[in-house]
Amino acid sequence: MGDKNVVIITGGAMGIGRAIADRFAKDGSAVVIADVSGATEAAAEIAATGAQALGVTCDISDPASCSAMADATVTAFGRIDTLVNNAGLYSTLKLTEFKDITTEEWQRVLNVNVMGQALVTAAVLPTMQSQGSGAIVNMSSGTPFKGVPYLLHYVASKGAINAMTKALAKELGSAGIRVNGVAPGFTMSDGVKANPHQIEKLKDISVQARVIARDQLPEDVVGAVVFLASRDAAFMTGQTLVVDGGAYFH
Numbered sequence: 627m628g629d630k631n632v633v634i635i636t637g638g639a640m641g642i643g644r645a646i647a648d649r650f651a652k653d654g655s656a657v658v659i660a661d662v663s664g665a666t667e668a669a670a671e672i673a674a675t676g677a678q679a680l681g682v683t684c685d686i687s688d689p690a691s692c693s694a695m696a697d698a699t700v701t702a703f704g705r706i707d708t709l710v711n712n713a714g715l716y717s718t719l720k721l722t723e724f725k726d727i728t729t730e731e732w733q734r735v736l737n738v739n740v741m742g743q744a745l746v747t748a749a750v751l752p753t754m755q756s757q758g759s760g761a762i763v764n765m766s767s768g769t770p771f772k773g774v775p776y777l778l779h780y781v782a783s784k785g786a787i788n789a790m791t792k793a794l795a796k797e798l799g800s801a802g803i804r805v806n807g808v809a810p811g812f813t814m815s816d817g818v819k820a821n822p823h824q825i826e827k828l829k830d831i832s833v834q835a836r837v838i839a840r841d842q843l844p845e846d847v848v849g850a851v852v853f854l855a856s857r858d859a860a861f862m863t864g865q866t867l868v869v870d871g872g873a874y875f876h
């Protein structure tokens with residue numbers, strides 16, 4: 627299976643991550659769905675289309691779980707070409723004034739959204755380094771670019787991701803590993819649709835701020851991720867592409 631393109635998608639069981647996984651599978655990659663819930667079911671659905679897919683139950687905030695997931699990937703497919711660091715807490719977060727966000731809630735969000743991406747990256751790194759190649763795509767958000775209020779813990783977590791994308795790109799470039807990011811606008815993912823409080827408060831504001839004035843769908847995010855992982859982006863690293871229908875321009 628040495629020639630197979632092997633892609634890990636964290637949080638790939640649903641939402642934006644699932645759309646990304648479906649596309650990589652359709653394009654012929656072997657996909658690993660690494661998710662705290664629904665991983666095996668999602669992988670089974672993808673495998674039923676004829677693609678190679680592995681589901682691994684993985685909590686990205688747990689180092690041992692991340693290492694076990696990376697090991698399971700190498701055991702199944704022999705290599706790791708791309709990591710899509712997509713899993714994160716967003717749709718279940720309540721819009722809260724800065725002064726009312728508790729210390730525990732700050733720590734919970736930073737632990738999953740920042741440490742989680744760091745831990746998964748650390749787990750796949752030895753394999754990518756021994757290959758001398760790899761592409762990492764970190765899921766960010768438009769919120770740190772725009773300065774969205776009432777989600778300060780979340781906005782700070784994604785600002786940290788933008789910073790890590792740049793710094794890690796500098797650190798890993800000589801090892802043949804590229805690190806880029808994608809920053810979607812408010813997207814009608816499964817998680818968002820299941821949490822109406824987010825939709826009611828954010829959807830209209832988000833759509834009005836766009837020059838392409840329609841709902842953003844998970845499928846709208848997929849192309850940027852696939853591109854950044856591909857050889858077409860072989861000379862791109864440390865960049866974060868904003869995919870938001872023209873709400874924010876760098």
Ligand SMILES: NC(=O)c1ccc[n+]([C@@H]2O[C@H](COP(=O)([O-])OP(=O)(O)OC[C@H]3O[C@@H](n4cnc5c(N)ncnc54)[C@H](O)[C@@H]3O)[C@@H](O)[C@H]2O)c1
Pocket residue numbers: 636637638639640641642643660661662663664684685686687712713714715716717738742765766767768809810811812813814815816817818
């Ligand atoms: N939906 C949006 O509006 C939006 C906008 C910008 C960025 N994002 C980012 O995109 C990513 C996906 O968002 P979404 O809306 O598709 O999410 P979602 O809630 O629809 O799905 C998230 C997936 O991540 C998994 N997950 C959560 N915590 C995990 C953990 N600790 N370990 C492993 N898996 C875990 C969940 O089980 C779920 O399958 C997140 O990083 C989010 O911050 C979302």
